[in-house]
Every structure is written in structure tokens, then in C-alpha cells.
Amino acid sequence: MxxxxxxxxxxxxxxxxxxxxxxxxxLMVVVYGLAIDxxxxxxxxxxxxxxxxxxSRRLVDTFVSSQYFLLRPAVSPAEAVEMVNAERAxxxxxxxxxxxxxxxxxxxxxxxxxxxxxxxSTVGPMGAxxxxxxTLASERIAGFDRPAPYELRTRFLFNPELNSRWFVxxxxxxxxMGILSIVLTSLTVAREWENGxxxxxxxxxxxxxxxxxxxxxxxxxxGIVAQVFVFVIARxxxxxxxxxxxxxxxxxxxxxxxxxxxQGILISVATRNQQVAMxxxxxxxxxxxxxxxxxxxxxxxxxxxxxxxTAIFPARWFIVIARGTFLKGSGILDLxxxxxxxxxxxxxxxxxxxxxxKRDLEP
Amino acid sequence: xxxxxxxxRTLVGFIKKELTQALRDRRMKFILxxxxxxxxxxxxxxxxxxxxxxxxAVFFDSKDTVLRDIYERALxxxxxxxxxxxxxxxxxxxxxxxxxxxxxxxxPGGFTRAIGRRDAPLQLLVDATNVxxxxxxxxxxxxxxxxxxRDDLKIAAADSPIRFDVRVLxxxxxxxxxxxxxxxxCLLMVMTTMILTNVAIVREKEQGTxxxxxxxxxxxxxxxxxxxxxxVVIGMTNLPLILAVAMGVFQVPMRGSFLVLVLAxxxxxxxxxxxxxxxxxxxxxHQQASMGGFLFMFPAMMxxxxxxxxxxxxxxxxxxxxxxxxSHYLGLLRNIMLKGGDLRxxxxxxxxxxxxxxxxxxxxxxxFHTTLQ
Numbered sequence: 228m229x230x231x232x233x234x235x236x237x238x239x240x241x242x243x244x245x246x247x248x249x250x251x252x253x254l255m256v257v258v259y260g261l262a263i264d265x266x267x268x269x270x271x272x273x274x275x276x277x278x279x280x281x282x283s284r285r286l287v288d289t290f291v292s293s294q295y296f297l298l299r300p301a302v303s304p305a306e307a308v309e310m311v312n313a314e315r316a317x318x319x320x321x322x323x324x325x326x327x328x329x330x331x332x333x334x335x336x337x338x339x340x341x342x343x344x345x346x347x348s349t350v351g352p353m354g355a356x357x358x359x360x361x362t363l364a365s366e367r368i369a370g371f372d373r374p375a376p377y378e379l380r381t382r383f384l385f386n387p388e389l390n391s392r393w394f395v396x397x398x399x400x401x402x403x404m405g406i407l408s409i410v411l412t413s414l415t416v417a418r419e420w421e422n423g424x425x426x427x428x429x430x431x432x433x434x435x436x437x438x439x440x441x442x443x444x445x446x447x448x449x450g451i452v453a454q455v456f457v458f459v460i461a462r463x464x465x466x467x468x469x470x471x472x473x474x475x476x477x478x479x480x481x482x483x484x485x486x487x488x489x490q491g492i493l494i495s496v497a498t499r500n501q502q503v504a505m506x507x508x509x510x511x512x513x514x515x516x517x518x519x520x521x522x523x524x525x526x527x528x529x530x531x532x533x534x535x536x537t538a539i540f541p542a543r544w545f546i547v548i549a550r551g552t553f554l555k556g557s558g559i560l561d562l563x564x565x566x567x568x569x570x571x572x573x574x575x576x577x578x579x580x581x582x583x584x585k586r587d588l589e590p
Numbered sequence: 591x592x593x594x595x596x597x598x599r600t601l602v603g604f605i606k607k608e609l610t611q612a613l614r615d616r617r618m619k620f621i622l623x624x625x626x627x628x629x630x631x632x633x634x635x636x637x638x639x640x641x642x643x644x645x646x647a648v649f650f651d652s653k654d655t656v657l658r659d660i661y662e663r664a665l666x667x668x669x670x671x672x673x674x675x676x677x678x679x680x681x682x683x684x685x686x687x688x689x690x691x692x693x694x695x696x697x698p699g700g701f702t703r704a705i706g707r708r709d710a711p712l713q714l715l716v717d718a719t720n721v722x723x724x725x726x727x728x729x730x731x732x733x734x735x736x737x738x739x740r741d742d743l744k745i746a747a748a749d750s751p752i753r754f755d756v757r758v759l760x761x762x763x764x765x766x767x768x769x770x771x772x773x774x775x776c777l778l779m780v781m782t783t784m785i786l787t788n789v790a791i792v793r794e795k796e797q798g799t800x801x802x803x804x805x806x807x808x809x810x811x812x813x814x815x816x817x818x819x820x821x822v823v824i825g826m827t828n829l830p831l832i833l834a835v836a837m838g839v840f841q842v843p844m845r846g847s848f849l850v851l852v853l854a855x856x857x858x859x860x861x862x863x864x865x866x867x868x869x870x871x872x873x874x875x876h877q878q879a880s881m882g883g884f885l886f887m888f889p890a891m892m893x894x895x896x897x898x899x900x901x902x903x904x905x906x907x908x909x910x911x912x913x914x915x916x917s918h919y920l921g922l923l924r925n926i927m928l929k930g931g932d933l934r935x936x937x938x939x940x941x942x943x944x945x946x947x948x949x950x951x952x953x954x955x956x957x958f959h960t961t962l963q
Contacts (some may be wrong), residue, residue: 247881251888258889261907269901286752311759313932314925317901330751340754344761345924347769348899351640351722355729357754369751377701377710379735381728383718384685391721406884414876498617501796501876502789506621508880509781510629518633523897525720527691528638528766550719551688561687 231441248411252403252453256460259399260392270349272296273307273316280327282368286338289364290320295356308341317343318353330369385554393467397553398522398546400457404450404484405542409512410505412446412491417504420495435584443488450484461553471552475559479548482569486541487512489576496583516542544568600808604816605823612790612820622786626778626828630835633774638766641726645673647681647690654700657712660738661694669730685717692716692727705743760928767840772923773896775832776916779855780862780890783825785883787866791817792879795870814958818863825859826852836927846931854926854936857943858919864950865915871957890916915946 272290276283290296299316301307307319321339329336340357342350386393419425419442428438458476461467490512498504518524519533520542526534537543544565551557551565559566613619646664650657664670673690681693695713697704704710714731718724761768794800794817803813829852836842844851869882892898893907894916903911911917918939925935 247885251881251885255888258892312929313935314921335751335753337753337755340756342758344758345928348895348897350758355725357756358729361752361754364752377705377712379712379714379732381714381716383716383724386718389718389721394720410880411877502793503617505789505876505880510625519636524637525723527643528640529636533636554719555686557686
């Protein structure tokens with residue numbers, strides 16, 4: 228208890244760290260909330276219209292009125308491509324001279340659409356819009372309206388407005404916990420080793436377990452505060468629905484946090500040096516949490532080997548739980564797999580940390 | 591005989607000491623030179639924005655041949671894999687429980703017969719938690735349904751009179767590694783340089799050796815150069831390493847000039863090292879340094895254009911993307927490596943990075959001097 232109090236003093240005495248620890252989640256939620264939008268708009272489109280007819284102008288209009296594109300006129304196809312090279316356009320529409328004539332003669336009129344393959348963030352969404360623009364243009368310009376004998380009715384479940392923020396924000400808590408718990412705990416404990424004050428602590432009649440719990444408690448609280456904070460912001464500022472069971476989310480959060488704290492201890496015991504501990508915390512904690520957890524990059528798209536590898540990161544399971552409880556209203560049965568995995572890691576990591584800690588105490 | 595000025599000699603000695611110190615720890619050496627290569631390989635393979643391995647469930651009976659063909663065609667295309675489901679399961683529950691990502695439901699009596707009546711609603715349920723994936727799934731299935739009906743029933747859904755011939759420039763076969771590798775390179779460069787500089791300075795502060803340095807007969811500029819130049823050197827030696835992985839393992843083309851890339855990287859590394867130094871002047875210990883580092887890294891990553899297109903950001907925050915050195919460096923990497931480097935674009939953005947480098951170095955100098963008073 229006294230150690231926890233000391234650690235709290237330690238954190239509180241240092242207002243800069245406290246400010247950072249509390250400011251970071253705020254900043255991250257706001258930045259993510261503002262910057263994230265997978266749906267494209269305002270994409271600069273270089274247009275070279277060699278036809279210059281009513282039909283070609285209406286085709287260009289169709290692109291512009293979709294709101295996805297901003298018009299950047301070019302005098303020739305070569306200039307349009309040049310604009311992509313110079314990063315002044317992300318796509319070019321090249322209308323050949325015979326466009327309207329082909330359309331009048333009942334042939335299919337073809338225009339070329341070149342997408343900038345150097346920018347991964349726009350190419351996929353743009354490709355997805357092409358089909359709907361093609362249909363729209365056919366209707367508006369050629370009066371094409373032959374109903375197909377079938378109809379595909381799509382229902383987008385759990386996120387009918389296709390709001391990308393709903394996808395990202397529920398998982399954000401795990402990224403913040405990753406920073407606050409893995410990195411900060413590994414550093415605080417590594418510092419005690421580095422200063423030699425850990426030996427001092429151990430020689431006092433305090434149980435090693437008490438030392439660990441004392442050192443961790445304040446960071447656990449910080450992690451929980453961050454999760455609560457993300458929850459509140461997600462619900463109020465970004466309107467993300469929460470239709471699941473709050474207790475389940477809380478349980479997942481606690482399990483994940485405990486695993487992270489144990490991982491922080493393990494790193495600090497193994498390295499005993501702040502600089503190395505920090506690098507290890509980044510490599511084994513931060514990077515996988517960000518990149519290999521499905522937080523942004525979908526796990527299903529990874530090669531088989533990596534899909535297997537992601538299973539060893541607790542963040543991957545917590546994100547399933549967070550999205551499940553926020554958006555899908557999943558129950559304990561639906562989430563039994565992720566919970567089982569998290570519980571296993573949690574137990575395993577705590578065991579590994581305590582064993583390593585005890586072993587290192589032997590002279 | 592040429593004599594080396596005393597100041598320069600001190601500086602060289604200082605830089606040597608700093609490099610030796612950074613490289614003395616075997617684990618640090620590993621972290622500095624091996625991990626960038628390993629990470630480059632890992633993330634280059636793993637990160638992918640494409641949509642693959644979507645678990646699709648289709649409920650059809652044996653007489654519904656068209657729907658069966660749709661299902662088979664979908665699986666053959668490589669985007670979908672069969673969801674492991676049994677009949678009579680509620681399709682909504684399937685998706686909720688995460689057993690399937692998409693379910694196709696025929697109208698009562700089967701899709702084939704309904705087409706005969708020319709009124710065939712085919713319902714598609716998609717898990718839209720991942721928005722991009724949901725939209726892609728809808729598009730793929732639309733295409734597959736259209737093609738199957740054309741081939742099976744010879745009723746062309748009437749060719750649309752206007753068509754687009756779509757091509758993807760610079761990456762015609764849509765290799766995901768070519769999309770992602772420049773971004774991963776950019777991330778690795780900022781992580782190795784900024785965080786290491788930051789931590790190196792904070793460590794001296796924490797151990798109290800910094801005061802010693804200041805009281806030693808070296809000038810302040812020597813201290814600051816001595817602490818930063820080694821990390822610029824380390825950052826620059828990382829460039830050929832990760833570039834070799836990019837070109838060797840991932841076959842990412844290098845269409846532009848290597849010299850221009852080195853120049854751009856140098857300006858970028860100077861900027862990140864200077865920012866690391868600047869952050870370190872506000873920090874007294876490792877905890878603060880790591881938090882300060884993240885405080886810069888996260889927004890910088892978000893606004894770089896790696897994950898989300900800059901064009902999409904609201905105008906109120908887009909200026910942050912223009913202030914973000916990562917967005918300029920990533921733009922340069924893509925332009926130089928994939929497009930061969932457009933002279934005006936490259937000069938403009940290298941110039942912007944150079945200005946950022948000068949400003950941040952100047953700011954960290956100023957801050958460094960005032961904190962030492």
C-alpha cells in the first residue's frame with residue numbers, strides 16, 4: 228500500500244508526466260476522430276476531354292457532382308498523366324475524341340480512368356466508386372434504364388451509415404492502454420533496477436509481490452481511466468453506439484490491462500535498463516498493438532502465417548471484444564473464444580513475470 | 591601541415607564517444623540495425639489494405655443452380671472463403687457471432703425461379719463494422735452476380751453504354767507491398783531517429799551526467815552537435831538497409847535518383863533528430879521522454895497520409911498534415927521510388943523538409959541554451 232502511495236506521489240509530483248498521461252488519450256481520440264475517414268472525397272481528378280461535346284461534358288459533370296472528385300482540367304492526356312506524376316492529381320479521366328459519336332451510333336463509348344497507384348489510401352476506395360459512377364453516367368447521358376431481372380439488396384449490419392469512426396474508435400482504448408501500461412511500467416521498474424533502488428526495496432521487509440502490486444496499481448488506475456475516457460468520448464462526441472454488455476467490455480479491459488502490466492514487468496526485469504526496456508516495449512507492445520491487432524489493417528487480409536501470429540497479441544482479442552460489445556451487441560457465448568485467449572495470456576504472462584522476478588532475486 | 595581546429599577535434603571526439611556508447615550495448619546494436627530490417631520485412635508482408643478471405647455463407651437448395659454458380663464463382667475468385675455454417679442457422683446471428691462476414695439470402699422458392707418471374711430480390715447481409723471491407727464485399731458480389739447471370743441465363747444485364755477502362759498507374763498488378771512499403775520505410779526512419787535522440791539526451795539528464803558535460807570545457811554547441819550528429823549518422827545508415835529490403839525482398843521499384851532520395855532522407859532525419867532534441871529539453875526522465883515521443887508520433891502518423899487520405903481531412907485540420915514532416919517525406923518516397931521523381935514536386939518538398947530541419951534545429955538550439963542557463 229505504501230509503495231502504491233509512493234508511486235502515486237511519484238507520478239503526481241511530476242505534473243508533466245501526469246499531464247502527458249492524461250493528455251495523450253484526449254489528443255489521440257480527437258486526432259483519430261478528426262483524421263479518420265476511409266470514405267474518399269475531394270480527390271483531385273485531372274480531366275482531359277478531347278471530345279468536347281455535350282456528352283463528354285455531362286460525363287465530367289457526373290464525376291464532379293458525385294462530391295468525390297475535384298476537377299483539374301488538362302489540355303492533353305499526356306498533361307493529365309503528368310499531373311499525377313507531379314502529385315497535382317490522384318486520378319485522370321481521359322475522354323477520347325469519338326466519345327459522343329460512339330454513343331450515338333449505339334457502340335459502347337469508352338473513357339479511360341487512370342488511378343494513382345502510388346497512394347494506397349485512395350486507390351481502393353476510388354476503384355469501388357467506379358462501378359456506381361458508370362451506372363449513373365449511363366443513366367444520365369444515354370438514358371440507359373433497362374432494369375435487370377434481379378436486384379441485389381444490401382443490408383449493412385451494425386453500421387448502416389458506413390461511418391469509419393465506428394470501426395476505429397472502440398479499439399482505440401487498447402492502443403492507449405498499450406502506451407500507458409506496457410511502456411510506463413517497464414520504465415518505472417527498470418528505473419528502480421538501474422538506480423539500484425530495487426535492491427534496496429527488496430532488502431526491506433516488504434514482500435516482493437507487494438512491491439510489484441504497489442508499483443503497478445497506479446498504472447492500472449491510469450489505464451482504466453483511459454478506457455472510461457475513450458468510452459465516454461466515443462459515446463458523446465462521436466456518437467458511436469454501444470449496444471452490448473458493459474460488464475463484458477470491462478472484463479475484457481481488465482484482462483487486457485493485467486496482461487500488459489505483467490508484460491511491462493517482464494520487460495523491465497529482463498532488461499534492467501531504461502533505454503533497452505523502452506525499445507523492447509515499443510517492439511513487443513506498441514508496434515504489434517498498432518499494426519498487427521486488426522485495429523486499422525484487417526487481419527483477414529494478412530498472409531496465413533501472420534494471421535496465426537496475431538493470435539499471440541492480446542490486443543487482437545480485445546479489439547474483437549470491443550467491436551463486438553460496442554457495435555454488434557455480442558454476448559458472452561459469441562465472445563467466448565477471445566475471452567478464453569485473453570484469460571490464457573493474462574495468466575501466462577503473470578506467471579512468467581513472477582517466476583522471472585523471483586528467479587532474479589536469488590543471488 | 592594542416593591543423594585541425596580545437597573545437598572540431600572536441601566535436602569529433604564527442605561524436606565518437608556518443609557512437610561508441612550507443613553501440614556498446616549488444617542489445618542496442620541489435621535494436622538499431624537488425625530490428626529495422628526485421629520490421630520492414632514483417633510489416634511489408636503483413637500490412638495490407640486489400641480485402642481477402644471474406645467468409646461467405648450462401649443458403650441455397652439443390653435446384654437453385656444460378657445461386658450455386660454464384661457461390662462457386664465467388665469462392666473461385668479468391669476473395670471469399672466458405673463460412674463454416676450449418677443449415678437452419680439464423681443468418682443475422684451468424685454474422686453477430688462472427689462466424690460469417692457476409693450472407694446471401696435468396697427469395698422464397700429460390701433465386702433461379704425468381705429470375706424467371708423477373709422479380710428476384712437477392713438479399714445480402716454484410717458485417718459493416720469494417721466499412722471499407724463491407725463496401726468492397728458489396729462491389730465484388732455485384733460483379734459476380736452480374737457475370738453469373740450473364741453466363742448462366744444468357745440474359746445480358748445489357749451492356750452499359752458508357753464504360754471505363756480502369757488502370758492503376760505505377761502498380762498495375764496491385765501488389766500490396768508496393769502500396770505499403772514506402773509508408774513502412776517512413777515510419778521506421780522516424781522511430782529510430784526521433785526516439786533514440788530523445789532518450790539519449792534524457793538519459794544523461796536523469797543520470798546527472800549532463801551537468802558534468804556542461805561544466806566540462808566544451809561549448810554548448812559542441813554538446814548539442816555531439817549528442818545529435820551520431821543519431822543522424824545512425825539514421826542515414828539505416829536507409830540503405832531498409833531500402834535493400836524494399837527492393838530485394840518486396841521488389842519495390844526505385845525509378846528515381848538514389849542521390850535525391852539520400853538528400854530527402856537527410857533533410858528528414860535532421861528534422862526528426864531536431865524534434866527529438868526539442869522534446870528532450872522538456873523531459874527529465876524516460877517516462878516523460880517516451881510520452882513526449884508518442885505525443886508527437888501519433889498525430890504525425892495519422893496525418894502522414896499513410897492510413898487515411900489527406901484530401902479527406904476537414905480543412906480545419908488539413909494544415910496539420912502540411913506541417914507534418916512525415917507527410918512530406920512519405921510523399922517524396924512515393925514520388926521518387928514509384929514515379930521516378932517529378933523535378934518540381936521533389937525540389938519543393940525537399941525544400942520544405944529542409945526549412946523544417948532548419949527551423950526545428952534552430953528551435954532546439956534556442957531551447958537547449960535557455961534550459962542550460
